[in-house]
Amino acid sequence: MARPVIADVAARAGVSRTTVSHALSGKRPVSPSVLKRVQEAMAELGYVPRRAAQTLKSGASQIVGLIVPDISNTFFADLAKGVEDVSLEQGYNVVFGNTAFEVERERFHLNMIRSRAVDGVVYAAGAPSPAPDTAEMLAGIPFVLVDEEVPGIGATSVVSDNAEGGRLAARHLAALDHRDALVLSASSQLMSSLRRVEGFRDLWQETGGSCEVRPGGFTYDGGYAAVREAAALFLDRGFTCVFAVNDMMALGAVAALRDLGLAVPADVSVVGFDDVLAAHLIEPALTTVRQDAAVLGRTAAEELYRIIADPGSGPEHTVLPVTLRERHSTAPAATRRPAARRRAPGRTRE
Numbered sequence: 001m002a003r004p005v006i007a008d009v010a011a012r013a014g015v016s017r018t019t020v021s022h023a024l025s026g027k028r029p030v031s032p033s034v035l036k037r038v039q040e041a042m043a044e045l046g047y048v049p050r051r052a053a054q055t056l057k058s059g060a061s062q063i064v065g066l067i068v069p070d071i072s073n074t075f076f077a078d079l080a081k082g083v084e085d086v087s088l089e090q091g092y093n094v095v096f097g098n099t100a101f102e103v104e105r106e107r108f109h110l111n112m113i114r115s116r117a118v119d120g121v122v123y124a125a126g127a128p129s130p131a132p133d134t135a136e137m138l139a140g141i142p143f144v145l146v147d148e149e150v151p152g153i154g155a156t157s158v159v160s161d162n163a164e165g166g167r168l169a170a171r172h173l174a175a176l177d178h179r180d181a182l183v184l185s186a187s188s189q190l191m192s193s194l195r196r197v198e199g200f201r202d203l204w205q206e207t208g209g210s211c212e213v214r215p216g217g218f219t220y221d222g223g224y225a226a227v228r229e230a231a232a233l234f235l236d237r238g239f240t241c242v243f244a245v246n247d248m249m250a251l252g253a254v255a256a257l258r259d260l261g262l263a264v265p266a267d268v269s270v271v272g273f274d275d276v277l278a279a280h281l282i283e284p285a286l287t288t289v290r291q292d293a294a295v296l297g298r299t300a301a302e303e304l305y306r307i308i309a310d311p312g313s314g315p316e317h318t319v320l321p322v323t324l325r326e327r328h329s330t331a332p333a334a335t336r337r338p339a340a341r342r343r344a345p346g347r348t349r350e
Contacts (some may be wrong), residue, residue, distance in 0.1 A: 268331070
């Protein structure tokens with residue numbers, strides 16, 4: 001059976017081919033009753049508009065791009081869902097790129113999205129691309145930065161209150177009488193990590209505490225490795241808490257502490273950031289700073305469609321609130337040194 005074309009839809013709806021074209025493109029008004037007949041005819045015939053043809057005629061592809069650094073992290077999956085939900089409401093499709101925190105993969109996806117003539121991009125920066133490089137790749141395309149700011153680019157951005165999140169974590173641990181903390185950070189180029197660490201450290205120092213900052217790469221394996229490498233802080237120097245600037249590193253930290261023979265939270269308390277699904281499911285459930293990934297995604301998409309509709313509008317900077325979700329991975333600081341509770345360190349992960 002031949003694929004139906006516009007002429008078939010026009011004949012079924014009892015209108016001209018030009019009217020069907022107007023109904024599909026939205027460039028000229030069509031009465032509600034005519035639009036309904038065209039839509040019913042399309043449904044009956046199984047007609048699907050050729051996107052490329054619509055793009056050539058209207059100058060718009062009805063496609064937007066979304067770039068995230070780690071789709072295996074459910075935080076970014078929830079963010080992507082928020083972007084897609086708003087996009088479908090607006091009649092747009094979403095093409096997707098996952099960078100794995102790698103500079104070259106990020107540039108590859110940015111260039112690929114440009115080549116597909118998208119109408120706009122929601123961009124969650126995950127690799128430390130220099131600002132001029134990023135600006136060049138996004139030149140001429142409406143875009144919104146989400147979750148990460150890129151210094152030097154005066155673009156619309158939607159982020160969480162990262163500094164306040166760091167302060168919430170520090171305040172919580174200080175209230176439990178912790179004084180020596182290991183902080184797991186991400187790349188020094190990622191503003192979200194920098195602001196979380198700064199917020200934590202500023203308040204921590206006000207309470208008289210000390211902390212050491214170690215890179216954890218924003219991943220489970222990175223958090224695990226960072227804690228294993230810093231084992232002496234817990235086993236010999238009596239550190240009693242960990243703040244990780246995302247939950248995946250916090251989960252890796254919990255596993256590493258267990259493999260060092262340390263109990264969470266009896267020996268060492270752990271606080272994460274994000275409130276991903278796994279934070280609820282592990283034992284003990286993770287105390288974490290919650291940012292609403294779906295709301296971040298929805299807000300970023302709404303901002304993108306505002307810019308698409310009004311290209312002359314100026315950049316906006318939106319900061320969304322965060323909250324502390326206290327669960328079972330934190331407790332009052334241990335009264336005796338963790339080394340006294342050590343069980344045979346050196347176990348490997350299963």
